[in-house]
Amino acid sequence: MSIADIRNEYERFSLDESEMAEHPREQFHQWLKQAIEWDVAEPTAMTLATADEHGRPSARIVLLKGYDEQGVTFYTNYHSRKGLDIDHNPWASLLFFWPTLQRQIRLEGPxxxxxxxxxxxxxxxxxxxxxxxxxxxxQSEPITRQELEQRFEHYAATLGEHPTRPEHWGGLRLTPQHVEFWQGRANRLHDRLVYELNDQEQWIMDRLAP
Incomplete structure (x- = not known):
């Protein structure tokens, strides 16, 4: 079989404007709740895409650790590649993909x-x-497995039972200005409903062609 011949039909659900919440945070909450209830594998896993000071992109999986009216939160080493990318270019994108539900959510913002x-x-x-x-x-620096394990043993022996937080480690919050909800549909006529924050800080929803 050719790789190009691998495909799935998406026919489980649909997405209509009349079903959407007024605020994308509420819609996100509903979909995440459903993903957890459906026992989707790694429902809080999301692809984080960043770009460095030269515009070169990179992406990796991180875990959602919280969301509220301020945005979506995850944690990392601030000296990692993603941390340095965000220092240079504080605009990023997050993508959730739940194959079981044939759904994606994309969030973009600072x-x-x-x-x-x-x-x-x-x-x-x-x-x-x-x-x-x-x-x-x-994180993100060259290291051998032996060196990594030795470092772990060293810190385990010296930090004790209550290590303090290193200053280079902490949370990052993406504040969405663009949120897209994607629902797979038959014949590749997928539903794409996007919320965009306008200059008056109001969310405007549109349907995009698949």
């Missing part, structure tokens, strides 16, 4: 660091091994 207090609170809620790992891993 990214900013969350408060120290918020980062501290989440860091202290993590398992001990994860907190040690935040110290041990010089």
């Amino acid at each position: 990214v900013n660091r969350i408060s120290t207090a918020e980062s501290e609170h989440y860091f202290n809620s993590r398992p001990l091994a994860s907190r040690i790992g935040a110290w041990a891993s010089p």
